[in-house]
Amino acid sequence: MKIAVLVSGNGSNLQALIDAQTGFGSGKIIGVLSNKTDAYALQRAQDANIATAVISHQDYPNRESFDAAMQQQLLAWQVDLVILAGFMRILTPNFVSQWQGKMLNIHPSLLPFYKGVRTHQRVLNTGDRLHGCTVHFVTAELDAGQEIAQSALQVSPNDTVETLAQKVHQLEHVLYPQVVEWFCTGQLTWQHGQAYFNQKPLERPIQFAQW
Numbered sequence: 067m068k069i070a071v072l073v074s075g076n077g078s079n080l081q082a083l084i085d086a087q088t089g090f091g092s093g094k095i096i097g098v099l100s101n102k103t104d105a106y107a108l109q110r111a112q113d114a115n116i117a118t119a120v121i122s123h124q125d126y127p128n129r130e131s132f133d134a135a136m137q138q139q140l141l142a143w144q145v146d147l148v149i150l151a152g153f154m155r156i157l158t159p160n161f162v163s164q165w166q167g168k169m170l171n172i173h174p175s176l177l178p179f180y181k182g183v184r185t186h187q188r189v190l191n192t193g194d195r196l197h198g199c200t201v202h203f204v205t206a207e208l209d210a211g212q213e214i215a216q217s218a219l220q221v222s223p224n225d226t227v228e229t230l231a232q233k234v235h236q237l238e239h240v241l242y243p244q245v246v247e248w249f250c251t252g253q254l255t256w257q258h259g260q261a262y263f264n265q266k267p268l269e270r271p272i273q274f275a276q277w
């Protein structure tokens with residue numbers, strides 16, 4: 067199973083996936099694609115001898131042509147699974163539909179709460195006691211595809227955006243490799259437009275770990 071990881075930034079989740087990929091069975095990260103030339107994630111990929119590609123959205127007149135260029139690269143790599151790991155572009159419905167059931171994302175909140183950006187700040191503003199991260203299948207609507215698994219943490223009164231970001235990242239680095247392993251080993255599948263876990267329809271996200 068050939069895996070491509072799409073990134074835009076630091077790539078700490080990419081690093082966690084690289085470090086865990088011996089557990090992915092036949093799954094192997096064969097390419098890292100960035101829309102930013104200066105993403106540190108590219109360095110991480112090179113250090114791990116993984117092919118890289120940069121497709122800058124600024125070189126394309128619209129989302130459709132940018133996504134078409136990415137699609138071409140993914141097809142050239144003969145990818146079976148696409149992993150979004152801090153990839154900061156909204157994808158077109160046409161692109162997403164070509165990867166239905168084969169594209170995962172990690173989001174720094176307990177979805178369906180706090181879709182979109184600045185999740186830690188919004189959690190603090192609301193005064194929530196629980197926060198965390200979610201891995202989900204990607205559909206055309208932003209952060210709205212079926213949730214697969216979540217890790218939660220207790221928000222303490224002393225938490226700041228920075229401490230929450232750090233704690234959520236730690237949870238992500240365990241959760242994302244676990245979900246990818248489930249996918250690569252066939253425990254997690256996509257059938258008839260929905261997620262299955264151990265051959266049963268997944269009715270609610272798996273609660274993976276509590277802080």
Ligand code: GRF
Pocket residue numbers: 075076077078079080151152153172173174199235238
């Ligand atoms: C993570 O918090 C992830 O949830 C979000 O973007 C961030 C990426 O961080 N989608 P990194 O680049 O993997 O360090």
